[in-house]
Amino acid sequence: MKMLKEDLEFLTTLAQEFFKQEDIVYKLNQFLDNQIKGWEIWLQVEFALFLFKHPNVSEIEREKRYELDKRMSKDKDICSIDFLIRQKYKQSSIPLEIKQHENASNCIRYMLKDIEKYEKVRDSSTTTGRSLWCLGLHPTVEDDYLEKLINENKFREINPDFVTSQVIEGTKFSFTLL
Template sequence: MKILKDDLNFLTNLSEEFFAQETIVKKLNGFVDNQIKGWEIWLQVEFALFLFSHSDVAEVEREKRYELDKRMSKDKDICSIDFMIRQKHKQSSIPLEIKQHINASHCIRYMLKDIEKYEKVKGSSTTTGRSLWCLGVHPTVEEDYLNKLINENKFRDINSAYVFSKNIEGTKLSFTLI
């Protein structure tokens, strides 16, 4: 449980720093104002550049491929994880998926599906004992509604102590870590 809490704190700090950048806030507002959809790849690239130069990050891998356990996944053999982030002075990396959607409900649903997908990764294929985290960017919603979305879409219990959501200052968007 300490590892989960430490990972959440680390990812929360990274996310808060990332989304506090004036250039990121301007782009996010431009996407919203102009009703631009599908900027998830942009978000991943910008986040990667941020991580590569962050003083607390020792190593970043993008699109890390894993074999899926064929007993649990009948249709696919492999999956890719958006990021493997190794914090300085740590041995193993934190897997992170990033999602973005103009609808909070869809974003949370896709985040939870990614967690489910990661649980199908073949045990011998993983290089880390860390839990997968999902970072989602979506329109700001009330905390009660966010909790309802998580509870409606989950395939297993999600401990609310390991969920963090915050409005991105200067925007109508929030980021959520699950």
């Protein structure tokens, strides 16, 4: 539990710093104003560039491929995780998936599916003993509604102590980390 708490704090700090950048806020507002959809890859690239120069990150890997356990996954052999982030002075990396959707419900649902997908990774294929985290970017919704979306999932129970959602100042977006 201590590692989960530390990982949540570290990733929350990274997300807060990332979404405070003026150019990121400006672009998020432009996407909304111009009704641009499907900018998840842009978000991942911008986040990667941010991580490369972050003083508390020693290494990142993008699109790390893992073999899936064929007993649990009949349709696919491999999956890719968006990021493996190694914090300075830590031995193992934190796996992180990033999702973006113009609908909060869909964003949370896709985040939860990614957690389910990661649980199908073969034990011998993993290089980290850390839990997968998902960072989702979606329109801001009421806290009660967001909690309901997370708790409606059918995959597994999500511990509310390891979930954070924060409004991105200057936008109509929030980020959720679970």
